Amino acid sequence: MPIHEKNLVDKDRLLVKEEAKLDGLDVSGQWSTFIEQRILGDYSTDVLDAVASTPAGKTIVNCWQCGTCTAGCCMHTDFGLREFNPRYFIYLAQKGAEDELKKYAPVIWRCVTCNKCVERCPKGVRVEEVVHSIEGYMRSKGWMGDTPASRWDEAFVKNTLQTGVLDELALTRSYVSREKLAEFNNRFMLRMALKLVRTGRIRTGPLRHRVKGWEKVRDVAKEILEGGGEG
Numbered sequence: 001m002p003i004h005e006k007n008l009v010d011k012d013r014l015l016v017k018e019e020a021k022l023d024g025l026d027v028s029g030q031w032s033t034f035i036e037q038r039i040l041g042d043y044s045t046d047v048l049d050a051v052a053s054t055p056a057g058k059t060i061v062n063c064w065q066c067g068t069c070t071a072g073c074c075m076h077t078d079f080g081l082r083e084f085n086p087r088y089f090i091y092l093a094q095k096g097a098e099d100e101l102k103k104y105a106p107v108i109w110r111c112v113t114c115n116k117c118v119e120r121c122p123k124g125v126r127v128e129e130v131v132h133s134i135e136g137y138m139r140s141k142g143w144m145g146d147t148p149a150s151r152w153d154e155a156f157v158k159n160t161l162q163t164g165v166l167d168e169l170a171l172t173r174s175y176v177s178r179e180k181l182a183e184f185n186n187r188f189m190l191r192m193a194l195k196l197v198r199t200g201r202i203r204t205g206p207l208r209h210r211v212k213g214w215e216k217v218r219d220v221a222k223e224i225l226e227g228g229g230e231g
């Protein structure tokens with residue numbers, strides 16, 4: 001069943017039956033609900049075209065607004081962040097409702113990439129990727145400021161560019177310090193680092209892994225990341 005905004009329901013045509021029973025079963029509620037006929041005069045494909053033109057956002061055209069993504073979204077359900085609504089983000093992008101989309105700049109970055117939405121979508125929409133593509137469009141328009149997610153991305157790229165391989169411990173240490181995350185105190189970080197280093201799988205500082213000949217490609221990678229390598 002399609003999902004509609006409450007303001008589209010024609011209240012004058014509702015047939016309300018209070019305390020109605022049928023064969024002993026309580027069937028009270030609203031029946032014969034009609035949706036007002038409407039013509040979208042403010043429809044724009046600008047956002048849809050921009051998102052669909054990106055590799056991450058191309059499946060947005062498959063969405064038929066069933067709401068399965070939002071129903072299974074851990075941010076929307078488990079963590080109770082009702083404002084985080086993937087189905088609605090996609091709807092606004094499809095409709096081109098930029099003014100409404102701007103209102104969700106404070107929360108759209110909160111996706112944790114659990115991919116439950118992707119696994120459950122009956123139409124094959126890569127919902128997680130599409131939402132991030134919509135976020136990217138919003139950033140390109142200057143609607144979004146600095147967020148913990150964008151700062152993490154910045155720290156991740158900066159760390160990786162040093163040697164071509166991520167130093168997980170250095171990244172965590174720098175991000176925790178920058179964000180002033182009290183729960184990650186020095187003692188906790190030291191215990192975690194020692195356990196990881198002892199496994200032999202994590203190498204940090206002077207012992208960190210390196211990509212052979214990385215210095216030759218670092219500048220090229222920076223140019224691509226900054227957009228200078230497009231075309």
